Amino acid sequence: MKIRTKIMLGFLILAIMLAVAGAFSIYQLKTIGSSVQSLLDDNYRSINAAKKMTESLEREDSGMLLLLSGKWKEGRRTIRGADENFRQALETAENNLTIDGEKAYVERIRKLYGKYSAFWDRPIAGTADEGNLDWYFGEVQPSFKAVKGAVQELMSVNDKAMYKTASGLKNQAHRAIMPLLVAILSALVFTLLFNFFVNLYIVNPILSITRSIEGFLTHEKPIAVKLDSDDELADLAGSVSNLAAMVKMDRHGSDQ
Amino acid sequence: MRAQIIIRYIGFVFLFNALFLFISAAASAVNGDSALLPLSYSAVVAALIGIFPAIFVPPAENIENDEGLVIVVAGWLMSSLIGTLPYIMWGDPFTFTNAWFESVSGFTTTGSSILSDIEALPAGLLLWRSTTQWIGGIGIIVFMLAVVPSTGQTAMVLYKNEISSLAVENFRYRTRKTLQILLVVYLGLTVLESLCLVVAGMGVFDAVTHSFATVATGGFSPKNSSVAHFASPVIEGIIMVFMILSGIHFALIFLGITDRSGKIWRSSVVRYYLAAMAVGVLLVGYNIWGRVFEGFWEAMRFAAFQVISLGTSTGFATADSSIWPGFSILILIFFTLQCACAGSTSGGIKVDRIILFWKSMICQFLKMKHPKAVVALKIDNTVIEPRVVEAGLLYITLYICVVFISSLVLTFLGVDIMSAFSGSAAAMGNVGPGFSTVGSFSNFAAIPAAGKWVLTIVMLLGRLEIFGLTMFLFYRMIR
Missing domain, CATH: 1.20.120 (Four Helix Bundle (Hemerythrin (Met), subunit A))
Incomplete structure (x- = not known):
């Protein structure tokens, strides 16, 4: 979903x-x-x-x-x-x-x-x-x-x-x-639950992707964000991973 | 521990309760009574909160044992909370404390009530009251697992955390088949008893609600004077038979029907259970003959019903046993503590542990006589591991301690000693009625609010067999 x-x-x-x-x-x-x-x-x-x-x-x-x-x-x-x-x-x-x-x-x-x-x-x-x-x-x-x-x-x-x-x-x-x-x-209980899920399934993956990108930019660490869900963030993590791989290939190509 | 997985399963518990709330609301709509709004609104709230985690949390392949423990205990607490909604929304006499007491008493199949006039409640609410017992009888999580798709391992982790540890030991199967056996026997007994009661002249509504309460060994009756209302020996007989059956290990009943090898009669637990009950009936019947009831058979009839009712932790009544002689009351208190077999819907210490207790005592005597002998404790030619014996004896000790502490607190709150002790024992054994002011024809309305909270904790401790709730409450410390 x-x-x-x-x-x-x-x-x-x-x-x-x-x-x-x-x-x-x-x-x-x-x-x-x-x-x-x-x-x-x-x-x-x-x-x-x-x-x-x-x-x-x-x-x-x-x-x-x-x-x-x-x-x-x-x-x-x-x-x-x-x-x-x-x-x-x-x-x-x-x-x-x-x-x-x-x-x-x-x-x-x-x-x-x-x-x-x-x-x-x-x-x-x-x-x-x-x-x-x-x-x-x-x-x-x-x-x-x-x-x-x-x-x-x-x-x-x-x-x-x-x-x-x-x-x-x-x-x-x-x-x-x-x-x-x-x-x-x-509604109060529901709001707390909603907040918990938004943090767990939206905010945390975004932070994780951000940290991975920063790691890649500073230390060229491979981007490997593993998400349980099958949503836009999983797509984003996949796209960022692909982008990082292409950038790495380009850099290696220009170095040679 | 993954909170999201726990929340997902608690969500299923909410949905499961919502299903039964909708059924009760439908009954209320058909009957045109005033419980329609409280029931339907509670159903909507439970369904909406329940469905939400399923949207966000993906299904888990497996769950850890500690996650299973939290799911089971939280599932019971949340069900009890959802169960209070229709009561508090319906109003007088349900304050939050009273609604919580009635709900916990229902789900734990205790059957103690705060209601003075049960028949004043609309049919829809009475159905919900009986349904809480039926859901809780076999175990909320076990029942839910039959509806919710989950892997075999997940189901077994949850099952082991909910069912009596002795029952888990006794089951031959370690797979999902165990759950199927439980459900088949449970549903079968309920349908069969309902039919028998209808044939005996009971109305469909009364037959269904009484069957729910009997098979769950709960004891909630929609009548003010419980089963005495019908004044029918046939109805009493049917209910007695089903109370006895509901107190036997469900796997043995299943084998008795499918296998026909007579294993059920070879089980020493079942033999002790039936023999103890028969002796109890004879002792009580003889004691009240001429003192309370003039006729011998009349005395036996009422003695049999009360002994079986308390001895299976059901709690129905056909007579006010509070006014019976002290000897009979003590015998009934023994059955309130002992109750029926593990693997059934019954509460209490359970016959299996009582047998362990007697046998370990004999072993101890033998060891004293022959200090160098290796004495193994056997039940039905099976050697019982020392850890099982140790756990069983520890459970009995803790059980008595809880009853004593609860009695102490209740007497501190101003409750008389007999009501405090028998009420605590009845709550711990999920039996229902005690003696004195909380007797079979009385109720728990007069117990102070703090006392009602104490009793609900005791009911949950008894239903989750002490260790579950204790580990849940002191999880971090134990870890």
Whole structure:
């Protein structure tokens, strides 16, 4: 193999190493980007919806207490607004099923909410239920707590998934950095090797040829440079040797 | 010493590892797991660094013995280094120390692990983990020589520097045929065991990875509870048979198949190896019967697996032997030190040297009784040269010294005495599990970082049979 090819291949290897490291890192960084997006899209949206549902439930509970105390107008208004918000949030959660088993959690919320809303669908103010705290603590509040618990479960599932994705992001960031780090270290080793080979197979033969020529010029020592390789330097050593032989012959000819 | 020739061969070691990294990366791609990038990038780096010396350095006709020694030791160190790349690139729980420990443990076929949850690793990385054992089992350089074109003399110089000195003595052939025999038996056992395990109901991936670990006498299982995961006496039986076979001199197995002269059964080394194992199984089985396991056959089943596993330096587990009675633990420690025959993939002091030890002791008694008698030490009617006996006894002494020093360092670092001693003995014998906190169902994660480095040095000392690594480290002084 010729020196030109060897050097070209050496640099090509270095270039490939850096290019591949760069490509892998870019790919990983892009993956991190899409993971962040999915973290926001998939989990954060559901968590937000669950928070809204919890807030709405709290307001509905306040509305219930207003109805119990006979303030049916304020009570109805509070409940109606909260119910609208709850259903919107529930719909958001239903359209954002991204985790295995999430559908079951949402269906449970809908089912329990149906039971809970039945308590305030019928009239309370001006009926036997008005001021009936036993009825409230015995039936309404357990139902309210059950819905709230189901919403908390949905939030917890998404929280865990978000934590898992975030942990995955840490690993992905690590995987984006590592190819570059490995490439830097490999390039250093590679440079040392390249330097060693250039010295051994290019610089040393050139010095050896130079010394031989100097020896020939000063003391007429025969030029005999032995090279292992089959490249331009071996050709050069052969040509110099031939040249020296011709010069020697010419000198002997002119002496005679 | 010609550095360029050494670098050329180390380059081939890199290329050889790159080949297996690409295979693991392909498995990862098929499985669609997260190890694809770490494996493929490691493969590219190994291939590029490996191919570079081949461009510059012309092939050498012959290599000197000291060059061969450096190639072998550096080859092992570089393989271990390349082996860390996929782990550290994959991330948690692999710090550099942990990745180095797992890699050295793999290549030296030790089988000790820092992983608490092995099954959390993607399939591609698990395959690479098992492959490191398979590459190291027969010897990285020996395996590489089968792929890389080299002259017979070069191959033999490298081979002699890598293989156990006793195995080299025992081989009938002094040519490249030795390498062929090793490879044929190695590949044959691997394929045969994989098939048997698949027939017994194991999945292809598990069958292949377990075969890699069995034939290499490594012990890395892709399951958290090792072979106990399958809870199948048939699978345990198959693995036991192949562990025993992998602990026998490969040339004897080759002769047993091709020659059919029954030479394998006439070998006193094999007879002692099997008899010792049988006695060990009976003693341990009887000891744990009624104490750990109620049923006699149940006790024998678990005793047989643990004795064979440690006695062949494999390290698989079907039971937590750390909680067994002290008598059984001591018997198992004896097998952890002794291990199997030279010329196999097994580590440890080796049965051959234990026989040398007993016989030289008998010779010594005879000489004391008859001071003027000429007493020759014979094995299978062959007189063993005094230099071989001397080297064997020196090896046993050094072996015990290394285990003691390593235990001393580990206890200094705060490791309890049982974990330190059994862990050191298991690392030196390339066995894998020890007892106490580093038992068969535990791992080495809790060992301090400095302790892990000590153990990896011990693993390499054990794999290269002390002298190789020592000569490499103190080359100038020895020269």
